[in-house]
Amino acid sequence: MEQPIISLKNVSYAYPHATGDHRAALSDITLDIQEGDFIGLVGANGSGKSTLARMLNALLVPVEGEIRVDGMLTSDKANHDRIRETAGMVFQNPDSQIVATSVEDDIAFGLENLGLPVEEIERRIADVARRFDVADLLEREPHWLSGGQKQRVVLAGVVAIKPRILILDEPTSMLDPRSRRQFHSLVKDLWRGGVTVIYITQLMDELALADRMLALDAGRVVFDGKPLDIFSNDELLERISLEAPLAVRLARTLARRGCKLRPVPLTLGQLVEEICG
Ligand SMILES: Nc1ncnc2c1ncn2[C@@H]1O[C@H](COP(=O)(O)OP(=O)(O)O)[C@@H](O)[C@H]1O
Ligand SMILES: [Mg+2]
Numbered sequence: 001m002e003q004p005i006i007s008l009k010n011v012s013y014a015y016p017h018a019t020g021d022h023r024a025a026l027s028d029i030t031l032d033i034q035e036g037d038f039i040g041l042v043g044a045n046g047s048g049k050s051t052l053a054r055m056l057n058a059l060l061v062p063v064e065g066e067i068r069v070d071g072m073l074t075s076d077k078a079n080h081d082r083i084r085e086t087a088g089m090v091f092q093n094p095d096s097q098i099v100a101t102s103v104e105d106d107i108a109f110g111l112e113n114l115g116l117p118v119e120e121i122e123r124r125i126a127d128v129a130r131r132f133d134v135a136d137l138l139e140r141e142p143h144w145l146s147g148g149q150k151q152r153v154v155l156a157g158v159v160a161i162k163p164r165i166l167i168l169d170e171p172t173s174m175l176d177p178r179s180r181r182q183f184h185s186l187v188k189d190l191w192r193g194g195v196t197v198i199y200i201t202q203l204m205d206e207l208a209l210a211d212r213m214l215a216l217d218a219g220r221v222v223f224d225g226k227p228l229d230i231f232s233n234d235e236l237l238e239r240i241s242l243e244a245p246l247a248v249r250l251a252r253t254l255a256r257r258g259c260k261l262r263p264v265p266l267t268l269g270q271l272v273e274e275i276c277g
Helices: 049-056 077-086 103-113 118-131 147-160 177-192 227-231 234-239 246-256 268-276
Strands: 006-014 024-033 038-043 064-069 087-090 165-169 196-200 212-217 220-225
Touching: 006 049, 024 049, 024 064, 024 220, 038 049, 049 064, 049 087, 049 165, 049 196, 064 077, 077 087, 087 147, 103 118, 103 147, 118 147, 147 177, 165 177, 177 196, 212 227, 220 227, 220 234, 227 234, 246 268
Parallel strands: 038 196, 038 212, 087 165, 165 196
Antiparallel strands: 006 024, 006 064, 212 220
């Protein structure tokens, strides 16, 4: 197999001032992620998802064990700039990531930090502005945009750097349903274009198409496998406070009434297809 794009070996982390039973935010995590995968990272509040996300672009480094991103050790500060160019991150709250007073300057910010020539910066801004539907907003003050627009500006700024990995930490949790769908579909397009996606969400419908699901519970990996396998495991879902996607729950209710759908649908589209042919 090719070298994994991300590799964790026996990674543990504890926040410096944490105390009590759950001192360790992450405990002994070993896993590899292959380039091009769409990974759903799930778990209850406080299970360690954001801590793991921050580790993957070297905002935090392991207390024990090691992480490599595209072969680069995250504990070596000399690698940090290149790791952050390789692994872009989008957080839950776009206001925490918007730094400039116009949308254009905000997208330009990361590109200027890369030291790119002005023409290349302009080309990249025009490209992401078109792809993420923010071309009409370039002169606007980010502060006054809607949540959905802000999150697209953040995504545009991150993608302009051309990262090979995107880490998204509950990126749609502050958006309305329409903006949520739009944002999610932009992420799917990026993934289809070859970007490795690590997607953290409480909304299981957003993960129906994931290649692989990782579930954390109290800082440990308690599931690593296919979406359908975690969504069929009631005991585990209950333990980590998750609910299977609507299509899976509907299919199971139908099955109890004698109407068995095979394969079990993960999306409403698949469910309708199987019922109506
Ligand atoms: N800055 C911090 N300082 C101390 N403890 C923290 C900090 N951030 C998170 N934690 C703790 O680390 C654990 C994992 O948190 P987090 O990674 O944010 O989980 P999740 O993103 O799954 O909700 C929790 O017990 C949380 O209280
Ligand atoms: Mg979190």
